[in-house]
Amino acid sequence: MSDLVTFRGVRLGYGRRTILSGLDFSIPEGDFLGLVGPNGAGKTTVLRGILGSLRPLEGTIAVDPGLRFGYVPQRDQVDYSFPLKVLDVVMMGRYDRIGLGRRPGADDRRRAVAALEHVGIADLADRQLGDLSGGQKQRTLIARALVGEPNLLILDEPTNGMDLVSTTQILGLVRELHETDGMTVIMVSHALNEVANYVERIALVVGGGFRIGTVDEIMSESVLSAMYGIPVDVDSFNGHRIVVARRTAGESGARA
Amino acid sequence: MLDAILIFQDALYGALVIGLACSVLGVYVVMRRIVFVGAALAQLSSAGIALALWLSGMGWAAALSSHPIGFSLVVTLAGALFFGMGGARGRIPADATIGVTYAVAAAAGILLIAKASAGEAHDIFLQGNILGITRVDMLVLLAVAVPVMLVHLVFYKEFLFVSFDRETARTLGYRVDFWNLLLYLTLGLVIAVAMQFAGVMLVFNFLVLPAVTGMLVTRSMRGIFAVAIASALLAALIGFSLSVPFDLPTGPSIIVVSGAFALLAWIGRSMVRH
Numbered sequence: 405m406s407d408l409v410t411f412r413g414v415r416l417g418y419g420r421r422t423i424l425s426g427l428d429f430s431i432p433e434g435d436f437l438g439l440v441g442p443n444g445a446g447k448t449t450v451l452r453g454i455l456g457s458l459r460p461l462e463g464t465i466a467v468d469p470g471l472r473f474g475y476v477p478q479r480d481q482v483d484y485s486f487p488l489k490v491l492d493v494v495m496m497g498r499y500d501r502i503g504l505g506r507r508p509g510a511d512d513r514r515r516a517v518a519a520l521e522h523v524g525i526a527d528l529a530d531r532q533l534g535d536l537s538g539g540q541k542q543r544t545l546i547a548r549a550l551v552g553e554p555n556l557l558i559l560d561e562p563t564n565g566m567d568l569v570s571t572t573q574i575l576g577l578v579r580e581l582h583e584t585d586g587m588t589v590i591m592v593s594h595a596l597n598e599v600a601n602y603v604e605r606i607a608l609v610v611g612g613g614f615r616i617g618t619v620d621e622i623m624s625e626s627v628l629s630a631m632y633g634i635p636v637d638v639d640s641f642n643g644h645r646i647v648v649a650r651r652t653a654g655e656s657g658a659r660a
Numbered sequence: 661m662l663d664a665i666l667i668f669q670d671a672l673y674g675a676l677v678i679g680l681a682c683s684v685l686g687v688y689v690v691m692r693r694i695v696f697v698g699a700a701l702a703q704l705s706s707a708g709i710a711l712a713l714w715l716s717g718m719g720w721a722a723a724l725s726s727h728p729i730g731f732s733l734v735v736t737l738a739g740a741l742f743f744g745m746g747g748a749r750g751r752i753p754a755d756a757t758i759g760v761t762y763a764v765a766a767a768a769g770i771l772l773i774a775k776a777s778a779g780e781a782h783d784i785f786l787q788g789n790i791l792g793i794t795r796v797d798m799l800v801l802l803a804v805a806v807p808v809m810l811v812h813l814v815f816y817k818e819f820l821f822v823s824f825d826r827e828t829a830r831t832l833g834y835r836v837d838f839w840n841l842l843l844y845l846t847l848g849l850v851i852a853v854a855m856q857f858a859g860v861m862l863v864f865n866f867l868v869l870p871a872v873t874g875m876l877v878t879r880s881m882r883g884i885f886a887v888a889i890a891s892a893l894l895a896a897l898i899g900f901s902l903s904v905p906f907d908l909p910t911g912p913s914i915i916v917v918s919g920a921f922a923l924l925a926w927i928g929r930s931m932v933r934h
Contacts, residue, residue: 455831475831482825486691487879496821500832505814532879552832 407432408471408556408588409454413463416449422461423449424609429616431590433555436582437616438599439592441609447592450609451560454590474554476545478561484534490544491516491529497551512551519551520544523577539570546577557581558590563598575602601644623647665904674793674801675896675914678854681805682866683892684812685847687884690871692823696758697743698867701736701848703765705855705863708735710772717776729800733852739765740848744841788859790900790910797857804853808846819843820881862911866892869918876925891921 407430414427423446431437431454441447452458453465455473474497494516495508502508508516520526523543528536533544542562549557559578563571579602581587593599600606606622608615610631615622622628623645628636635650665672689698712728739761746754793801812819821829822839830836854863870892874884899914 457830473831475828477825477827481827483691483823486820486824487875487881487884488824489880493824496825496828497832499817499821499829500834502817504818507817548828558831 406468407466408435408468410466411453411460411463412466414453414460414465415462416446416453416458417461418449418458424612424614425462427453427463427614429607431556431588433588434586436579436589436602436604437591438603438606439590439609440596440599440606441594443594445609445611446614447594447609448560450607450614451558451590451592454558468555471556472552472554474549474552474557476542476549476557476559476562478564479538479541479545481560482533482541482545484541486534488533489529490520490525490531490533490536493533493544494519494529494548494551497548501552516547516551519547522550523547537570538566539573542566542570542574543577546574546581550581554587556588556590558592560592561594562591563593563595571598575599578602597646600647619645665901668791668900668904670795670798671791671793671910672897672900674798674857675790675900675910676893677798677801677805678858678863679866679870679892679896679914680889681801681808681850682854682863683870683888684809684885685850686867686871686892687874687881687888688819688823688843689847689867690875691884694743695868696755696762697844698847698851699860699864700743700758700762700765701739701851702855702860702863702867703762703769704739705732705736705852706860707765707769707772708732708852709855710769710776711735713776714772729853729856732855733849736848736852736855737845740844741841744844745837788855788857788862788911790857790862790914791904793857801853801857804849808850811842811846815839815842859911862914865915865918869915869922870895873918873922873925876922876929887925891918895921 409431411427411429415422415425416427417423427450439447439450449458453460455475456465456467491513495512497519498508498512498515502512517526517529520529523546525540525543525547528540528544533541536544546559546562557578562578563574566574575598578589578591582589589603591599591603596606596608600619600623603619605616605618608622608628608631611633613631615627615631617627623638625636625638628638628647632649637648637650639646639648686698689695708731709728712731715731716728743758818834818839822834822836823843826836826840851863851867854866858866870888871884873891874887877887878884895914895918899917900910902908902917903910903913
């Protein structure tokens with residue numbers, strides 16, 4: 405499998421300010437990577453480097469010539485006050501293929517309907533995007549990413565602000581896209597517990613540090629304790645891995 | 661009544677052209693929540709006119725008093741460029757920058773016109789002088805409005821995408837900054853030219869009220885554009901037709917009709933909801 409994106413000795417930042425340095429990793433075709441870390445740690449900076457909207461201060465970011473992104477933005481980056489139907493929003497994913505100044509045609513419409521069927525909301529095609537629930541909006545944005553026929557799907561905080569049911573459904577859908585369609589996926593999230601049980605590899609960004617590896621490599625108490633700077637426990641419950649900060653004696657006493 | 665209106669038919673056509681162009685751009689102005697950018701650009705335009713009149717009064721460029729449009733264009737497009745490129749991003753919030761521009765441009769316009777011996781009364785800036793539109797003026801308006809409308813018709817998809825979801829547009833290879841800048845520059849161009857005849861109040865009205873009426877009446881982008889254009893043209897026609905025989909100021913008459921349309925739309929929407 406070829407690498408779709410390769411970071412070599414990359415330092416990322418804005419102006420003179422370095423956010424992350426010494427980044428050396430690849431995203432091979434077929435990968436399912438969770439880009440995880442607390443808010444403000446640099447996830448978006450790495451994401452912008454992958455997307456090509458941020459040039460490295462040092463090093464190189466090489467992308468496969470045939471690379472095509474399918475991008476699912478954070479839900480609050482989209483302006484839902486625009487009165488747009490779900491189908492029209494999904495067709496936006498083909499705008500770059502349609503070309504400047506040209507309108508979507510019958511083929512674009514057919515592909516958009518197929519993408520909606522793929523994510524299970526074909527019946528919502530004529531509804532206003534702003535009227536949908538959080539989960540339905542997210543499915544619409546995933547359909548829009550898919551309709552452009554990407555080979556790398558990137559989801560930025562796809563479950564942010566969702567309830568347990570919607571979160572589980574969206575993460576299940578993303579995993580299905582990876583397993584059934586062989587889609588390469590990068591999922592950006594601040595919720596390690598959520599992502600760790602779905603992805604195959606994790607890139608952890610914490611406090612200026614960066615570490616990437618398989619879920620087993622990253623989800624170890626020694627790695628996570630070192631990255632977060634506090635002792636953590638990694639437990640398993642019904643096959644789900646759960647990370648919790650270890651309570652000190654003082655805290656236990658206080659809570660008890 | 662018809663005879664009286666026909667005497668000013670070029671002025672009426674001019675008002676319709678201004679209404680058309682401003683109402684189309686106004687949909688983006690309202691949807692993107694940049695209403696006060698429109699107001700600030702209109703004030704910048706009036707400051708540009710005042711600067712031209714002041715310079716003319718000082719004897720530096722006498723021809724400017726009859727054609728202040730050049731100065732107005734330069735100042736307004738500079739403002740459009742500034743806002744289109746993000747407007748002093750940093751510590752100062754964007755809306756504060758707009759407010760500073762608005763206040764300073766408005767004050768500068770009044771001060772300059774107060775000292776311009778070749779100038780007209782400063783309320784011209786507020787009310788404009790729609791009835792003064794000549795055949796040549798109307799052709800100037802058309803020469804600006806038609807290309808701008810064509811750009812917006814042809815690149816509707818692009819303007820919509822970067823307005824709705826700029827991050828995704830960027831990942832699909834769209835030059836988001838370019839499209840934003842083009843939107844602001846076309847806005848500045850239309851405002852600068854319309855301001856010569858319509859004044860701040862009427863230009864601002866055409867930028868906001870028709871789009872609001874459209875949003876209240878329909879729930880599709882095409883519908884909003886259609887209703888905005890129709891309500892702007894109708895308001896211009898009705899306001900103009902009432903103002904001439906009844907000797908009312910034309911700009912405010914058109915604005916009152918626009919306001920009535922928005923009010924009717926709001927009442928109709930409220931009734932449908934209940």
